Amino acid sequence: MSTKHHFSSQEVPQAVTLTSVEGIDLFSREAYKEILISHLKDFMIHRGLHLYAYVIMNNHLHLVAQTERGELPALIEAFKQSTSQGIYKKLQRDFPESRRNWLLWIVENQAKKSGDDRRYKVWQAEHEALDLNTHRQLLTQIDHIHRNPVRAGICYTAEAYKYSSAGIYAGEAGVLAISEVIKPGVKLP
Numbered sequence: 786m787s788t789k790h791h792f793s794s795q796e797v798p799q800a801v802t803l804t805s806v807e808g809i810d811l812f813s814r815e816a817y818k819e820i821l822i823s824h825l826k827d828f829m830i831h832r833g834l835h836l837y838a839y840v841i842m843n844n845h846l847h848l849v850a851q852t853e854r855g856e857l858p859a860l861i862e863a864f865k866q867s868t869s870q871g872i873y874k875k876l877q878r879d880f881p882e883s884r885r886n887w888l889l890w891i892v893e894n895q896a897k898k899s900g901d902d903r904r905y906k907v908w909q910a911e912h913e914a915l916d917l918n919t920h921r922q923l924l925t926q927i928d929h930i931h932r933n934p935v936r937a938g939i940c941y942t943a944e945a946y947k948y949s950s951a952g953i954y955a956g957e958a959g960v961l962a963i964s965e966v967i968k969p970g971v972k973l974p
Contacts, residue, residue, distance in 0.1 A: 869907035
């Protein structure tokens with residue numbers, strides 16, 4: 786069952802969806818996608834994130850992941866915080882963004898609306914988390930998120946989308962290595 790901002794099990798992989806504030810198409814720009822890739826790499830190397838699949842869409846990010854010590858909720862919050870900071874800094878700096886003022890206004894205004902003392906807010910507070918209790922659920926969810934760019938009309942095949950692990954599952958190199966390719970008939974990690 787999918788829930789908002791709730792991880793019911795720490796023992797199984799989770800399908801997590803993070804969405805930008807106001808659903809803005811922030812990740813239509815490659816520079817912002819690269820910030821997400823960089824932070825995912827860091828979280829895999831230094832924070833124990835096990836990433837089994839991912840897709841970066843124009844206004845949201847899908848992950849199939851878990852952690853060694855059952856710390857996925859805290860890790861996701863830390864990821865949102867660190868990527869928000871990186872994106873906000875990128876917006877403030879010299880990056881030639883035609884929508885810079887509008888994007889800054891959105892992320893700063895969302896922080897004001899939230900009532901906390903942050904200066905900016907890139908991600909919606911709530912995110913979706915779905916327990917993947919069986920191997921079949923895990924494979925189905927991976928296939929579902931990999932097909933997201935095709936359903937959105939971005940590409941014709943899932944493997945053709947650069948910012949997805951679908952190519953890795955098809956035996957190709959990807960912009961971000963994943964922890965493990967989940968194969969049919971193999972036990973859950």
